[in-house]
């Protein structure tokens with residue numbers, strides 16, 4: 357497996373790998389990562405679909421990438437996926453998956469046209485005082501000290517950030533900025549999360565710094581991602597004869613380890629309370645999604661809080677059983693043993709009549725029923741004790757959604773503190789109570805809140821004990837490599853497999869690790885698109901520096917005398933050169 361960039365490799369098709377007709381594949385989990393791996397096996401590895409077996413513990417595919425219309429509870433989204441144009445592996449995949457919406461075009465074409473015609477941007481990024489504009493006004497409000505802390509983190513080596521927390525690299529100046537408000541609500545970072553992950557995010561999305569305050573950096577699918585991404589993949593895979601087994605939990609993969617050679621030789625599974633075994637040869641390739649951010653997620657309903665299930669579920673047990681066999685298989689406990697640090701809660705609110713929509717319209721400053729962008733990304737409630745944010749994607753968000761209803765996604769980063777209106781921690785609240793707290797922050801008059809929450813909305817809370825488990829501080833070897841050293845027929849995929857430079861909590865990461873795994877184990881002779889190299893592009897660095905300083909020029913900064921002299925000297929040296937042109941073009945001088 358090697359990385360590439362540019363059009364030459366992007367448009368080329370690989371030759372059929374030698375011996376692929378002798379091989380089979382077993383994929384544990386039917387989340388985006390496994391489905392992507394199956395698509396790459398079929399498309400690029402040219403493996404026959406009937407030789408690909410997907411084993412899933414639940415009774416439906418999609419994993420974390422959801423969107424469910426439950427006939428009893430109603431519409432449920434545990435999350436929504438912010439996406440961007442440089443999800444290189446994901447778009448490489450979806451250019452080949454037929455759209456279910458528009459005949460004869462790909463999912464990529466459908467997405468591209470939609471986001472061209474109806475670009476995403478927000479008209480109200482944050483509120484205070486119950487629905488008033490917080491007037492962050494596109495500004496990062498970073499002090500010079502805080503800006504320098506970001507620059508320092510950007511240039512810090514990965515190894516110097518092992519096991520460090522965000523609080524280890526930033527001071528109060530940074531935490532008081534709009535930058536941190538935007539950042540932590542958009543990406544769900546908390547103070548105690550990994551400084552390394554924070555750095556990787558800054559580098560990975562440096563080209564989007566300018567589009568961060570108003571979300572013009574983001575793109576979204578037409579419907580929820582189950583309908584817009586997972587179902588098209590399912591249809592593609594089923595048309596190729598890929599085999600799915602649901603309600604099947606894989607409890608172990610047993611290895612034969614001789615010297616440095618590691619061969620997966622048996623899978624241990626449990627179905628309907630009985631153990632089953634799948635014997636493997638070196639021609640049987642195994643792909644395991646180790647760890648899941650939605651493991652043990654639990655739904656409540658309008659009248660019941662969601663259970664906080666702290667036990668370790670099937671995915672962690674499987675990874676633990678594998679990890680016991682060799683140090684190169686990683687350390688799952690680093691990620692799954694502190695649910696107080698890794699949980700948060702979301703809730704899906706469906707409006708049932710015409711009482712709530714005017715309050716939404718006042719905030720998003722658009723007609724929420726227009727079918728076009730509504731809030732354009734999350735609206736964060738700056739003074740919410742739960743640190744609540746909410747969003748309305750283009751409506752309908754479900755194909756089956758009645759035209760007069762709106763589906764809203766609400767989430768709170770702090771689930772253990774009482775709210776501002778409902779004096780209970782979010783994790784103890786029913787759907788109705790979460791709706792009350794949300795209506796309070798929307799600015800609904802207090803005397804109307806209880807009645808509206810009871811009769812004008814239905815809300816399904818979802819508690820996710822492991823939702824940010826991949827953000828826990830980590831060191832080398834905590835995450836296993838996609839293909840651990842010496843493995844001939846085994847790969848880890850998904851958010852807890854280690855690949856260079858890319859960032860977790862993204863759909864792209866699952867697809868990338870899937871592509872790398874398939875290309876490595878099948879020896880597919882085509883480059884995997886490298887992570888977009890914007891952090892090595894001087895134009896992007898200059899542009900983002902200027903934007904991060906809210907348009908201030910370097911020459912406007914109050915520097916110590918010695919730095920001032922150095923700056924003057926340097927500017928004299930570059931005067932009349934292309935460097936001066938660049939610095940001027942990107943508003944640095």
Ligand SMILES: Cc1cc2nc3c(=O)[nH]c(=O)nc-3n(C[C@H](O)[C@H](O)[C@H](O)COP(=O)(O)OP(=O)(O)OC[C@H]3O[C@@H](n4cnc5c(N)ncnc54)[C@H](O)[C@@H]3O)c2cc1C
Nearest residue numbers: 385387388389413419420435437438606648671850862863
């Ligand atoms: C609330 C939320 C918000 C998100 N926001 C964004 C976003 O803004 N942008 C973005 O790009 N991404 C976002 N994501 C992330 C993205 O959806 C996930 O990273 C991605 O879908 C993970 O896919 P996966 O296949 O790697 O893992 P999963 O989807 O977790 O799949 C793992 C699968 O394996 C199954 N499984 C586990 N253990 C076993 C076992 N022992 N035997 C059999 N089956 C097993 C599970 O049931 C599951 O189906 C978000 C996710 C959530 C939940």
